[in-house]
Amino acid sequence: MRRRLALVPALGLALVSLLTAPAGASPAGRGWTSFEVVAGSRILAAASKDSSPTGDLLTVVIEGDGNAHDRKGRPSADPTPADPLGFRIAQAWPQGPVAWLGRPCQYVKDAACTPSDWTTGRYSEAAVAASSLAIDDLKRRSGAARLRLVGWSGGGTMAALVAARRTDVAVLVTLAAPLDLAAWAQWHGASPLTGSLDPADVTLPPGVVQLHVLGRFDQVVPPALSEASARRLGGKVLVWSEKHTCCWAKRTDRLLALSQPAQ
Numbered sequence: 001m002r003r004r005l006a007l008v009p010a011l012g013l014a015l016v017s018l019l020t021a022p023a024g025a026s027p028a029g030r031g032w033t034s035f036e037v038v039a040g041s042r043i044l045a046a047a048s049k050d051s052s053p054t055g056d057l058l059t060v061v062i063e064g065d066g067n068a069h070d071r072k073g074r075p076s077a078d079p080t081p082a083d084p085l086g087f088r089i090a091q092a093w094p095q096g097p098v099a100w101l102g103r104p105c106q107y108v109k110d111a112a113c114t115p116s117d118w119t120t121g122r123y124s125e126a127a128v129a130a131s132s133l134a135i136d137d138l139k140r141r142s143g144a145a146r147l148r149l150v151g152w153s154g155g156g157t158m159a160a161l162v163a164a165r166r167t168d169v170a171v172l173v174t175l176a177a178p179l180d181l182a183a184w185a186q187w188h189g190a191s192p193l194t195g196s197l198d199p200a201d202v203t204l205p206p207g208v209v210q211l212h213v214l215g216r217f218d219q220v221v222p223p224a225l226s227e228a229s230a231r232r233l234g235g236k237v238l239v240w241s242e243k244h245t246c247c248w249a250k251r252t253d254r255l256l257a258l259s260q261p262a263q
Helices: 085-092 126-142 154-163 181-187 223-233 253-256
Strands: 032-038 042-049 058-063 098-100 146-152 168-173 209-214 236-240
Touching: 032 126, 032 154, 032 168, 032 181, 042 209, 058 085, 058 154, 085 098, 085 168, 098 126, 098 181, 146 154, 154 168, 154 181, 168 253, 209 253, 223 236
Parallel strands: 058 098, 058 146, 146 168, 168 209, 209 236
Antiparallel strands: 032 042, 042 098
């Protein structure tokens, strides 16, 4: 029987990340410009590809949960991920305008941040609303009319919650994402995310093309925990021979081919 944790372990870099990047650092490398987006009362980190072409459809990749807890299961001091896999997926995205969006309190110094922002409230109404406002800004900067939201791990959870409240999302792609938080917490023997919204409780607008991909060898988000919720949301549900962290950034050509918007 699993030992019950006081708080849910981090999604994003397996159950827990041992290292963090300092707040204020940027994941952006050569060919990318990083910046901060004011989203209501919050500040979110973002980046865009310098040579990104213009187009009707903007792909926004949302980062995973990062470093939510330390190795003893306590809330970390900083949720910034050591290895931003979401950003690596954005870097590898092969076509069209693309941007990356960090999660609340990652890579930024925001006095409003508290541990609940990256633990029990990581998918709170406030977090989802701030992410959606930040996406408004990214969309405005790009000049695109429609969105493809892509999220790995907890970023996929956030992408689904954001997509449920917007009318401009043409495509939703989730990768190794917990789409039923209650089932996920129960399986891990963890306390529920009481301050968070759950994708299992939302409905997406009709017409959104959906692709939900799970990893057969994923021990953080086993396929059985998300398959039912993914099928209820709609679209394609696929199980690939992947682990939780590997090797999604190498699958972007295939992901693009499977996530074309409806005409």
